[in-house]
Amino acid sequence: MTTEHTTDLTGEVVDSLERTADPRLRELLTALTRHLHDFVRETEPTMEEWERAIGFLTATGQMCTDTRQEFILLSDVLGVSMLVETINGHREPGATESTVLGPFHMTESPVRALGANIDLMGAGEPCVVSGRVLAPDGTPLPGAVLDVWQADPEGFYDVQRPDVQPAGNGRGLFTADADGHFWFRSCVPSPYPIPTDGPVGELLKATDRHPYRPAHIHFIASADGHAPVTTHIFVAGSRYLDSDAVFAVKESLVQDFAKTDDPSLAREFGVPNPFRYARFDLVLEPV
Incomplete structure (x- = not known):
């Protein structure tokens, strides 16, 4: 697939979000789509690798219970939890x-x-x-x-x-x-x-x-x-x-x-x- 075609595909997905009523949700989904598509273009995962990624996320969800949150743990070890805290944690x-x-x-x-x-x-x-x-x-x-x-x-x-x-x-x-x-x-x-x-x-x-x-x-x-x-x-x-x-x-x-x-x-x-x-x-x- 050519770079031009993948860029067109990204644009099509972004365009499909235009009718999202909540402006903040539209902003978040648009940015997520663009960054995720850029990641795929940069790394060019094989189908086997992408299926493994989906399997990993599925297993992460299946590990969650009423007393354990594996997705929070994943967010923690990737530094995302701390990044969100830092961005929102401006203090006097x-x-x-x-x-x-x-x-x-x-x-x-x-x-x-x-x-x-x-x-x-x-x-x-x-x-x-x-x-x-x-x-x-x-x-x-x-x-x-x-x-x-x-x-x-x-x-x-x-x-x-x-x-x-x-x-x-x-x-x-x-x-x-x-x-x-x-x-x-x-x-x-x-x-x-x-x-x-x-x-x-x-x-x-x-x-x-x-x-x-x-x-x-x-x-x-x-x-x-x-x-x-x-x-x-x-x-x-x-x-x-x-x-x-x-x-x-x-x-x-x-x-x-x-x-x-x-x-x-x-x-x-x-x-x-x-x-x-x-x-x-x-x-x-x-x-």
Whole structure:
């Protein structure tokens, strides 16, 4: 097929979209068509290669369940999730930076009181996480809501191993107090591999990439009159901070989980001594 004919074909497809009622949808489909056709012209895939690509996408969809989103995982490892976050994540100076949602925010976090322990298994190194939710000018945001979730010390979320972990393990929905303060108990997160038992794992293997993520805790923080932020807190000194499989590390999100040897503070928090203590603020920009 000549280049002239393939260009004409692209034009025909673009023309067929002209009657799309939603202008944004028309813009998106037009750009997608042009870029996809350019990709095909540039790489000239064989029929066997194109059928394999279709098979890969089909298998990706078939891997999705109510508790696992393989397409989000694919978006993550290709850097698309982080690119979309970066484009949409313009923040006022000092506001907390956003990062990827990840594929395991697939179930509601249980409502918990401030100070509750989200490590229901008690298997990891104990830690306390605390801070405040603030506006950029330092004003506390009372009643801010924090959705928190993390993997267990072996690197699995509760939905991955429901026969091992109780539902809601590593998850909590907290409401900040009148001073915007929040705190909860947990275990120190550890680095872990993203799931590799599906098409995304096959892609990583084929491209000689490791599947590991540095240790982190997920947050979605929201407050009335302010833009919510989806973010992580990464453990300082963790492996893979410089090679996160989903490209989600930002320097401002790396926090110290300090080793703390203070029996009176441990008694106050209700954790064994010594323990690890992470303190940081989440800053939301007004809307």
